[in-house]
Amino acid sequence: MPEALEKVSGIIRESSYSENPIINEGLIDLFDGNGKLLRPGLLLLSARFGKNGIQDKHYKLAAALEMLHVATLIHDDIIDDSPLRRGLPSVHSRYGKKNAVLIGDFLLSRCFVLTGEYTSPKNALYLARMIAIICTMEIEQNNDRWRNNVSKRSYLRKIMGKSAMLFSLACYVGAEEAKASNEVCMRLRRAGYNIGIAFQIIDDILDYSGDQEQVRKKLGNDITAGLITLPVLCAMPLDSTGTLRRIFSKNSFTPEEGELIFSLVRECGGTEAAGQCAQIYTNRAIREIGMLPATDTRDMLDSLARQLLVREQ
């Protein structure tokens, strides 16, 4: 659906336009074709299962979801001190953290303007509740840094709040606003949820992929931030030397220790085990999708879920 997503991009650009040059420049790259627009894509695909199909409000809602997502990315990058986003310097590294906080707030409020203007009050509420949950989970994650006793359950709970709920909402809202049956809406909600979990696990695995040359680059991401993601969690019990557990009990590590984490997680089979876990969630999503009415859209959704599992970036 490239034209449909192009339409969403247009609404995003229009809705986040500001006369302030810093806001505009800060946002322009983020909305300039580099994003995958996954959440809008899922929303629009889901709308096709409703008897009313895709309507004008779906494009607006899809745009709002992506704006919410990008607003959280901007604040995330400040929090994680990430120098890059989508291959370009992150907003805070170009315009300073002060402006980045405000640009994120600006985008968040424009996202609410869009939902307030074009969708049912119920959906605006969903969105607001979602942001509260995303923030809470981010705070939990931020405070779980450098703790070697994070449980798999706690990890899953956090990525549910951070990622899966937004995917789930995209699917549900798309179908619901197109007047799909309740059964279809709930099925899409579950499919979105499971796709979201698998997506985030893969994202976390990708921090540990690539050749040794890329290691130093990756060390700028979750690893140096002390975040314990699923590949580490899976590797820890497999690491008979206890090195991983020991390193993560400190509050920082040397570049050499960083490289050690990187290779240990892979050598102990942490990324593989995490990949199997992602596969489980993708399978659940595919099962839900398989029980939707048999249409072209169903096939597209099915292959999207499969593609996300094997993506390389």
Add this chain to the structure above:
Amino acid sequence: MPEALEKVSGIIRESSYSENPIINEGLIDLFDGNGKLLRPGLLLLSARFGKNGIQDKHYKLAAALEMLHVATLIHDDIIDDSPLRRGLPSVHSRYGKKNAVLIGDFLLSRCFVLTGEYTSPKNALYLARMIAIICTMEIEQNNDRWRNNVSKRSYLRKIMGKSAMLFSLACYVGAEEAKASNEVCMRLRRAGYNIGIAFQIIDDILDYSGDQEQVRKKLGNDITAGLITLPVLCAMPLDSTGTLRRIFSKNSFTPEEGELIFSLVRECGGTEAAGQCAQIYTNRAIREIGMLPATDTRDMLDSLARQLLVREQ
């Protein structure tokens, strides 16, 4: 209306409650009786001009406005590096900037939940638009630091976006949701706007008040941040030595220069001139209030507007 404001406080505490201890602790002090609850107070007073009077939704809306205000304060304090807020350590100095960004986002989203749940979609929209404007003005202000050619007009535009609009909205929405006549709603809107401008000017003057002993404390605020507020703007043309203009053309200053700014602004009559400007806006507010229906509430609003002009903190 102490009981009415107590009720608003209760709603704020309830609506911003989180099971996450960091969020709760971070917010508890901010909502623990230290705030003046000015915006909620104005909203509730304005509601009394409507034929329906104060209803349940007014308390919720008043709580949402205060939450929005506090969310912007939390992000502001990060941006201005302020160590204190309401006499206590600011959220970011207690919990770190990362958590403070997220706690502000959390509060913002809960404020939208509250408006989404209890008020008309139109009001939720107003609120969202307002935040976008507040952010834009904050970004402009942030980028006007250390510029000695800021105009009075540009200063007023910024405090309009930062402060006056929220006061104005409080008055308008309070009256409108209580079914006041359009004339009364518009009058209250203008009164709130002028009260808000005067309030912010006084706030900026207070940075230059107090005895020499307090100077060093104050140097932690707007002055060291390089913000050119009205007292400085008024003092510049009166400072025949050109010292102020020279200092503000740099990108930082020494503590001695800070103290020099402090005394020059006062000696040249900058605070006095700014005070006269605040008086003009208060007079405008009082004139609007004087044309409202003659009731006890009108008298209360009138004395509130006068009190804000002479407050000492």
